[in-house]
Amino acid sequence: MRIIETIHDLNVALAPARRDGKRIGFIPTMGAFHDGHLALMRRARKECDIVLVSIFVNPLQFSAGEDYDRYPRNLTNDNRLADSVGVDLIFVPSVAEMYAKGFRTFVDQDELPTKLCGEHRPGHFRGVMTVVAKLFSICRPHVAYFGLKDYQQTLIVKRMVVDLNYDIDIRTCPTVREEDGLAMSSRNVYLGPKQRKDATYIYKSLVYARKMIDDGETSSSRVISEVRRILRKIKGSRVDYIQIVNQDTLEPVREIKGKTLIAVAIRVGKARLIDNVMNQ
Numbered sequence: 693m694r695i696i697e698t699i700h701d702l703n704v705a706l707a708p709a710r711r712d713g714k715r716i717g718f719i720p721t722m723g724a725f726h727d728g729h730l731a732l733m734r735r736a737r738k739e740c741d742i743v744l745v746s747i748f749v750n751p752l753q754f755s756a757g758e759d760y761d762r763y764p765r766n767l768t769n770d771n772r773l774a775d776s777v778g779v780d781l782i783f784v785p786s787v788a789e790m791y792a793k794g795f796r797t798f799v800d801q802d803e804l805p806t807k808l809c810g811e812h813r814p815g816h817f818r819g820v821m822t823v824v825a826k827l828f829s830i831c832r833p834h835v836a837y838f839g840l841k842d843y844q845q846t847l848i849v850k851r852m853v854v855d856l857n858y859d860i861d862i863r864t865c866p867t868v869r870e871e872d873g874l875a876m877s878s879r880n881v882y883l884g885p886k887q888r889k890d891a892t893y894i895y896k897s898l899v900y901a902r903k904m905i906d907d908g909e910t911s912s913s914r915v916i917s918e919v920r921r922i923l924r925k926i927k928g929s930r931v932d933y934i935q936i937v938n939q940d941t942l943e944p945v946r947e948i949k950g951k952t953l954i955a956v957a958i959r960v961g962k963a964r965l966i967d968n969v970m971n972q
């Protein structure tokens with residue numbers, strides 16, 4: 693596995709693969725790898741000739757007061773884990789390499805980024821889209837992999853790829869969970885032992901909601917009340933949102949019929965955690 697820090701070196705490293713028509717699979721990440729990241733890498737390993745992973749904690753997608761400075765960074769361990777699942781190239785650019793002096797161009801989108809997390813993290817998705825577009829331009833992959841834990845992000849990226857005519861196949865992978873159901877996240881390290889235990893109520897509340905819907909409940913507000921009741925068990929937490937939305941538009945639904953997404957964002961101590969399930 694090769695570790696590459698500059699765009700120039702990445703182009704040189706990928707040139708033979710491009711010339712030989714090899715299929716490049718790409719996984720953009722912010723590092724601090726867990727099994728959720730590794731699942732994306734393993735899938736790319738199966739489906740592509742070259743597996744390229746980027747690690748970049750993107751300052752543009754953090755607002756003031758968020759955790760950019762203390763976001764976990766552990767490059768040595770990340771390299772070891774990526775190597776163990778057969779990654780070929782790790783691209784670890786510096787902030788200056790990604791955002792050269794004078795950088796002024798941003799990618800934005802109407803509608804989807806204003807929903808769910810967009811209401812609580814102003815500018816977040818603009819930062820995500822800008823960095824993902826740049827990484828797509830730099831890496832020029834054939835396929836790119838994203839996790840459904842960040843469901844809204846997957847929809848926004850799919851929309852962006854169509855709108856900006858990137859010839860990239862976007863594939864999504866299911867949320868990987870700890871044994872007790874908590875969605876794996878680099879931010880779980882912020883949780884103290886009690887918070888970590890309580891955090892299992894997040895997935896429990898979503899499973900409960902899905903069960904209510906499976907059993908015939910059609911009122912979003914009744915389901916959301918039950919989710920809120922379960923989330924109250926998490927000491928010192930503050931709910932950002934609990935929403936039941938259309939899976940394509942992310943518009944809240946009042947009456948549940950057909951496919952919906954049940955999505956939660958909650959602050960537990962220093963961690964802001966998100967999770968979601970689909971009822972179908």
Ligand code: AMP
Nearest residue numbers: 721722723728838839841842867868876
């Ligand atoms: P991050 O490093 O958190 O920006 O995530 C990089 C990629 O890994 C994104 O596509 C995430 O959706 C995906 N990812 C993060 N956590 C999980 C998880 N628990 N299961 C599946 N994919 C995940």
